[in-house]
Structures are given as structure tokens and as C-alpha cells.
Amino acid sequence: MSFLDRIAACNNADLGQFEPWYVGTTRAGFLHRDFLPMIAVRPDLFGHRDGGWYLEPSLDTPAKRTAAMRDFLLELRARGLFGKAWRDEPYKVAPHFNDPTLLEMERAAVPWFGVRAYGPHMTGYVRKDDGLHIWVPRRSYDKPTFPGELDNTVAGGQPANIGILENLIKECAEEAAIPRKLAEQALAVGFIAYWNQSGRQLKPDVMTCFDLELPQDFVPRAHDGEVHAFELWPVQRVYETVRDTKQFKYNCNLVLIDFFVRHGMLRADDRDFFAIVEGLHRTQPSER
CATH class of the missing domain: 3.30.750.160 (Transcription Regulator spoIIAA)
Structure with a gap:
């Protein structure tokens, strides 16, 4: 894999x-x-x-x-x-x-x-003496979509008539009990795009990626039933889980891969570097 x-x-x-x-x-x-x-x-x-x-x-x-x-x-x-x-x-x-x-x-x-949908996906991370750690939520086992799978720290779809940042702040409060003042510090760092098909359904979607550095003493809390529980993982564990398993919800993998690129965990001399970076931004469908 x-x-x-x-x-x-x-x-x-x-x-x-x-x-x-x-x-x-x-x-x-x-x-x-x-x-x-x-x-x-x-x-x-x-x-x-x-x-x-x-x-x-x-x-x-x-x-x-x-x-x-x-x-x-x-x-x-x-x-x-x-x-x-x-x-x-x-x-x-x-x-x-x-x-x-x-x-x-x-x-x-x-x-x-087959309408293009949008949404904010945020990686909440913590700096410790032994390196970066990421808060990883497990989706509620009662969710109608992808129950029990791992997810980005905070993520959500993009309803009409609300800005992307304001939507993220709302999702931070609802999903992880992150207060507004802290959520407002999230930085928009790029986007990922893909064309995913599931049977008769098509998702030509774009997700805005955010990073939020969280204080070491802050613990996100499952608030609205969307999340079963949060765990703080060393970034290397997240890296290996994304690379080697299918435990994360399929599109959340791409947000984390983008995080790995931007934080220097994938080097330019890696043989797959250019294919990976290009593959994160498929605003047009792949040729088949």
C-alpha cells in the first residue's frame, strides 16, 4: 500500500x-x-x-x-x-x-x-518535545456514513449561505468543543480535490485544508454525537496508518497526506513526490 x-x-x-x-x-x-x-x-x-x-x-x-x-x-x-x-x-x-x-x-x-461539494477539513496538532502529534477522532458508530472510521480532527460539509471559515468555527464547537477564540486561529493552508464515484453517485469535491496548532493542555471533547472519541497520536503513527491501512475515511487520507507534505515528512527526492502532490489537486477528472 x-x-x-x-x-x-x-x-x-x-x-x-x-x-x-x-x-x-x-x-x-x-x-x-x-x-x-x-x-x-x-x-x-x-x-x-x-x-x-x-x-x-x-x-x-x-x-x-x-x-x-x-x-x-x-x-x-x-x-x-x-x-x-x-x-x-x-x-x-x-x-x-x-x-x-x-x-x-x-x-x-x-x-x-454529480454536483461539486465543498467543506473545511482541519488537522489539529500539538508540538511536544518528541515531535508533532495529531488529534485523531473516530467517527461515531451510529453515523449513517462511514461509522467507526478515523477522521480529520474537525471536518464537515459546506452548507449554503455560510463562509468556509465560519463553518469551520461552527464545526469546531459542535464536534470537538473547541472554543471560538481558539478555532479562529486555524489557518487555511490549501485545498484538495478529487473525483470519486460510488455506484450511481459522483463526488467531484473540493475540501479546504486548515491547520490548527493546539495547546498541549487542550483536549478536544466529543460534543454532538458525531465523534465516538478523540486520541492524540504521534504524527508518525498517523503517517503509517494512512499509508498502510484503510482505517481513515477515504477522503480524510488526502488531507493528512497534504499535511505530511507541508510538514516535510515527504521529501522532494521521494520517487512518488510529484505524483502525490499532483494527485491531491484533481479539479478535473482523471483520464481513463
Whole structure:
């Protein structure tokens, strides 16, 4: 196993299985060919031409699109499509984070429509005499997604109508009981991007990476039920666990690999260095 294996696991999408869908002339996402029958039954909402699917053009404002899409998604929910994943949490639909909002969509539906999602992922670390240590949470065993897997110190999806830093501060309080004054010291240090496919779902996602150096006497505390427990690990243990196992949630691996690069644990003369760094920033899908 290697870090390149972790990157490849995040970048497994085959766009040959998908068709693009548009809002006006803007590509908003991708629809898997096996999901299309659920779309095709609503010609009043989705039209098909020139190899793509188009949202009904009379829905000419973000508010109209949001309302119509929500009604449709509630129909799919009633048919059991989303299972326990439904959150009543709207995500912004737009090609890029700062682009105008095309519409807002329930979080659980975003990967079904191949919409790019965002979110902050923070590595909380401590400096000790014997080197860096990282606070590693284990996800609650009751979570509907990836229960019991290891995670980044604090992480979350990006709801509509909130900034990324403000969202991180909120998640710090909710997930780890990190007070606002301390959370505000988190530094945005870059991003990772990947194209991940899970069956009919596509995640062409971008995650903003943050570092937060925590005081030696601070202990994060599981607060909202998202985390089972926190443990403070020497960074070398985190390094080896990411490299050699699948214990961390698949995309959290990439955030930690980025941390290892930036903190000098991967050297420029490492034979995989350039492939690793390039692989952390796949804003476009890999050629297959």
C-alpha cells in the first residue's frame, strides 16, 4: 500500500457512465446512466437533448429552481432513495465556490446529481518535545456514513449561505468543543480535490485544508454525537496508518497526506513526490 493508493481510491470516477446536466447553459453536475430513469419520468422538470439533461428553463430564478427541485427530491425520498442520509441541509449548486448560486439542493442529493461539494477539513496538532502529534477522532458508530472510521480532527460539509471559515468555527464547537477564540486561529493552508464515484453517485469535491496548532493542555471533547472519541497520536503513527491501512475515511487520507507534505515528512527526492502532490489537486477528472 502507498499514498498513491489512497489518492487513486478517491479518484475512481468513470465519466463514461454519466451524462452532464445543465441549468441554462451552465453545467451543474452529472447524472449516472442508471439514475436516468428516475429523471426521465419528469419531462416537466428535466429535458434531454444533445447528450445532456437540462433543468426546465421556465425555472428562471434560483428560488424557483430550489423549490421545484426540493419537491422532486422529496418524491425520491418517499421512494426510499436517500435512506438515512437525508439531512434537511441545503447545499449551494454552482460550478465554483464563488460563482452565483444556480439553486440550492438537499445535501443527500448532491452526489446523485454529480454536483461539486465543498467543506473545511482541519488537522489539529500539538508540538511536544518528541515531535508533532495529531488529534485523531473516530467517527461515531451510529453515523449513517462511514461509522467507526478515523477522521480529520474537525471536518464537515459546506452548507449554503455560510463562509468556509465560519463553518469551520461552527464545526469546531459542535464536534470537538473547541472554543471560538481558539478555532479562529486555524489557518487555511490549501485545498484538495478529487473525483470519486460510488455506484450511481459522483463526488467531484473540493475540501479546504486548515491547520490548527493546539495547546498541549487542550483536549478536544466529543460534543454532538458525531465523534465516538478523540486520541492524540504521534504524527508518525498517523503517517503509517494512512499509508498502510484503510482505517481513515477515504477522503480524510488526502488531507493528512497534504499535511505530511507541508510538514516535510515527504521529501522532494521521494520517487512518488510529484505524483502525490499532483494527485491531491484533481479539479478535473482523471483520464481513463
